[in-house]
Amino acid sequence: MVKRSTTEKSFCRTAELILKNNTHCSGMEMVLEPLLRERGFGVAEGRHKEHLKNMANAAGQSCRDYTPPGGETLEQVKLRFKKFLKALFKRMLDEHSFSGPDTSSGAAAAITCGADVPPGGSANDSLHGVSVHALVVSHGAYIRVAIRHLVEDLNCTLPAGVKISQVFSPCPNTGISRFILTLSRSESRPVLSAARCVFTNRTEHLENLTEAE
Incomplete structure (x- = not known):
């Protein structure tokens, strides 16, 4: 499942390219x-960032x-993300009909902004068994x-040795962050029982791309 923002054509294009080049999953659905x-x-x-800085x-x-x-x-932004997580958790449990008490789900966030690049690693890190x-x-x-809410409010664990300033830094253009979320179903709603950050702000997937791509 691919969920993307409804604003700006560039994000539509990003999600479409991800689906087009996906080689690991079939029948992926894109949701606005x-x-x-x-x-x-x-x-x-719509103003230049310098204008915002001056203000x-x-x-x-x-x-x-x-x-x-x-x-x-x-x-207010955090409240929107909390609503998104609640809806996402419910859909994951409802659509996949897990019978056990715990459900593992991985959420990789591909987002655009500018920032420092963290240490490298495999694109498949921690996906085995998810x-x-x-x-x-x-x-x-x-x-x-969203990342600050996961770490500070939901007690998401971080990779060993990672600096908190790195975790909370703005994401580079088309950078990727990954979190492994463990869900359980209560009588009334899904419950997040554990959250783990695998990495944040990676850009290694862009290193071998040509300008045409």
């Missing part, structure tokens, strides 16, 4: 998800944390809030 849209920037929407400086705040007039707060995969294609500001 409004909850994955980029953070709203109010009066700064943040004038307000005495960091650019990452600043909310322009009419914009969406980080808390029965359900969801690829989420969204935006840099949104995905940074």
Whole structure:
């Protein structure tokens, strides 16, 4: 299953290219998800990033944390992501009809933004034995809030030796992060019983691409 943001044609194209070049799974479905849209920037929407930085400086705040007039707060973005996770967990358990108490699911987030590149590794890291995969294609500001929620609020464990500043850094263009989520079904709803970060912000998959690709 591939879920992507409903905003901007570039993200539609990214999701389409992923499906086109997929060699591991058949019958993949692409779902347009409004909850994955980029953070709203109010009066700064569509303006150059320098304009947003200048507004943040004038307000005495960091650019990452600043909310322009009419914009969406980080808390509002997090609320959208929480709603998305709730719907995703329910769909995973309902559609795959797991009978056991625990259900493992992997979610790899492919998102676009700029940042530092972390250490390398295999594209298949930690996928062995994971029965359900969801690829989420969204935006840099949104995905940074999502990762912070997974780590700080849902107690997601991190790889040994990784720096927290690296985990929370903006994602590079078409960078990939992967989380392994273990779900269990309660009487009323799916429950996240464990979360583990495999890696964040990888770009090794781009190293051998030609300009035409």
